[in-house]
Each structure stands twice: as structure tokens, then as C-alpha cells.
Amino acid sequence: MAQSSPVAAPVRSRRRGEALEQAILEAAHQILREDGYSKLTMEGVAAAAGTGKAALYRRWADKDTLVTAVLQSVLPSPQQLRLTGDVREDLLLIMCCIRNAIGLTNGAAFDIVRHEGPGSGGLVHKAVGQRVLDPCRREILAVLTRGIAEGSVRPGTATPLIADVGPGMIIQHVVVVGTDVPEPFVVSVVDEVLLPLIRA
């Protein structure tokens, strides 16, 4: 792990404040991606960032607080999506947003949710659920609702259950196959599952 550290060389001039914080977050993010949540330790992050644990504990109370900060800094937000108004295109955009969120963290977001226990309302649950999963569901529902109004989507399909089908397929792929979700998989989920399910 020391070999993969972005700042393994002795640091002659000290980073302070925001610069150090960024280096720590980046180091933590890298460990999260490469080794996953369960193998991330405060000591490992400190070593990878070329600093001491005390500098971490000055900012974050514990591992999960640090990981939450990492997730909040890297998770894409579906509010930033530029939806087109085309049902297929928009579903693809949203699904790729979910896929990218997973890829950025090697599925750690889901590990954390399960580690905390669902419904625990922990900080990380909020970061992941409220930042990615819930907004994506709302976006999908909006896409379906608009499609129903335009007549291209079957009435009655704008339900949370149906909105969960796409994300469910991605989560299953993550759990069973791995966090590298190929884009063709996303496309086929939209074309062979979602569109047949919702079309008028």
C-alpha cells in the first residue's frame, strides 16, 4: 500500500489546512477503490496520505466519518444530470449515474450501508441513500410520469417498485458479478427490460 501512495516520498514542506485535508481524502478514496471498505483503516489512510493519525483525528472522529466525507466528495449527484426529455435517453443517463457512483467507490457505498445496518439512519446511509439512490428513484419516476403524459409510457407504471427495477439490476450485478458494470449491460437493461416493461 505504501508503494501505491501518491505521496510516499518524505514531505519536506508541510501541507496545512485544506491541502492536507484534500490529500487525506484522496488517499482514502484510493484505498476505498482498491481495497474496499472493510480493509480501509485510519492507519492505512494516514500512511497513504503521508501524514500522522493525529491529523486525521483532528478532523474526523472515526473511520465512518472519514468515509462519509469521501463519499460526499466523490459521489455524483443526479441533480446534475442533463435530462433530454427522451424516455430511453433519460433512463440511460440515470442508470449510468448509478453505475458510476458504484464504480467510483468499488461498491463501498453498499458495503457501508449493510455494515451499518439498513434503517440505522447513520451518516453514511444518509450520504448514499439520500444523495444517490433516493434522488435517482425520483428522477426515474419523473421520467415515467412525463412519458405517461406524452403517451409513450404505459399508465400505472410510475410506481416506486417499477422505478427500482433498473437500479436493482445494477445492484445485483455488483453483488453477484462485480463492481465493473459494463455499459452494454446498462444499455441492455434499459432496452430489454425497462422499455418493454413500461412502453404503452
Add this chain to the structure above:
Amino acid sequence: MAQSSPVAAPVRSRRRGEALEQAILEAAHQILREDGYSKLTMEGVAAAAGTGKAALYRRWADKDTLVTAVLQSVLPSPQQLRLTGDVREDLLLIMCCIRNAIGLTNGAAFDIVRHEGPGSGGLVHKAVGQRVLDPCRREILAVLTRGIAEGSVRPGTATPLIADVGPGMIIQHVVVVGTDVPEPFVVSVVDEVLLPLIRA
């Protein structure tokens, strides 16, 4: 944890052989259900079973070997399902098989797969993937194929992708909401997602 041990009282007469092995597996299963995979330790299992670690290590090389044995003893097998020939009924049976597999182990099966890394081909991956997920997918494909032949299922739907929709919904529920998957949820997945998707 000692308070929840089924055999917390001092054991006056020693169990030997199969009886001890059963007690250990049951203790491990209980810890798996209550605390999850990451919190299961060999010491904890030994304490809960009222025995010593040496007795565990005489039988199982390490934690994962023990957990594999637990899973193999509790996971239901879809081969045991009595399918009816009715598409809806059979999909419900298979889906409940998956749901029950998850409930029996508090979702630990999935934690283990992710801990090992998908595609690692580890023993636990084999126990879960080959015993539950792959057979269920095959059963679903068989149901779809038979439905197509009878004309009640749309041609072209007997694909692995569509066969994964139902399991995907359950896995998502596990990850996001929790391992207590209500039976009405399973029923609505079949009725509101699967049947609309596949009907002729």
C-alpha cells in the same frame, strides 16, 4: 453474546463427534443471523457453542470454511421446489426460495460473496452461487420457456437478463432496506413487474 448462547450453562457431560459439530454449526448460524458475517469470530462461535477453539480448528481450517459449512447446512435448494406448471405460482415459489435463503442468514451470503470478491471462485461463492442463485436462474428460465411454449409468455423473454429481474429486486431490497423481505413485496414484484414484463 454469551447471554444469547444456546449452551451458556456449564456443560457437565461432553458432547462428542456429530453432536458437538451440530452445536457448533447452530451457534455459528445464530451469530451469522444476529450479528452478520463481519462480526462472526472463531472465538465467538466457540464461546456460543460452549466449547473451545481447538474443537473448531479440528474440523474447519478457518472462518470461511466454517461459514461455508453453515451455509451448506441451511441454504434451501431450489431443486426441492415443487413447481406447479402455473407461471405465476412458480415464479412466486422461486422468489420465495431466494427470499428465504436470505432471511436464514441475515444476508450474510451476499456479504461473503462481496468479501471474497466476485469471480474469486472461493468455496463460499460456490456454496451461494451454485446452490441458490444459479439454480434459481435456471428454474426461472425453465418457467419462462414452458410459458412461451404454452403461449402465456411472450417469446424472447427467456433470457438471463429477464430471469435476473426478480432476484435483482430482492437483492436490492436486502441491500437498501433490509433482510426482512416482506412476502407482499415478493408478490407485488411478481404481479407488477414480472408478469407485465413477460406476458404474451
Add this chain to the structure above:
DNA sequence: GTTCTAGTGAACGGCTGCGTCTACTATATC
């Protein structure tokens, strides 16, 4: 009863990681 085997209970050494603390000091600010 004798012998053998596996179970019991405890201890051990080793490792990892946590969270905290300290002496020193780089660096920003005045």
C-alpha cells in the same frame, strides 16, 4: 478395568488497529 481419542479450559505469542499523547517544529500571522 485398560487404552485411546477427542473434548475442555486455559494460556501463549503474535499481529493488527484503535485512540491518545508528547516533544518538536514548520508555518502563518502579527
Add this chain to the structure above:
DNA sequence: GATATAGTAGACGCAGCCGTTCACTAGAAC
């Protein structure tokens, strides 16, 4: 330059767990 703050590097005590070993002994088999 003087002061204050945060960063550095290391050490510490603690807890937990692993895997192994040992002396003793319950209990099966003969």
C-alpha cells in the same frame, strides 16, 4: 522577530482475534 497553531513522528496502552499448544480428562471401544 515573537507568538500561536497545526502538522510530524513516534510511542503508548489497550482490546480483539488468530492459530497453536498443553495438561487434564470424559467417554467410547475393547
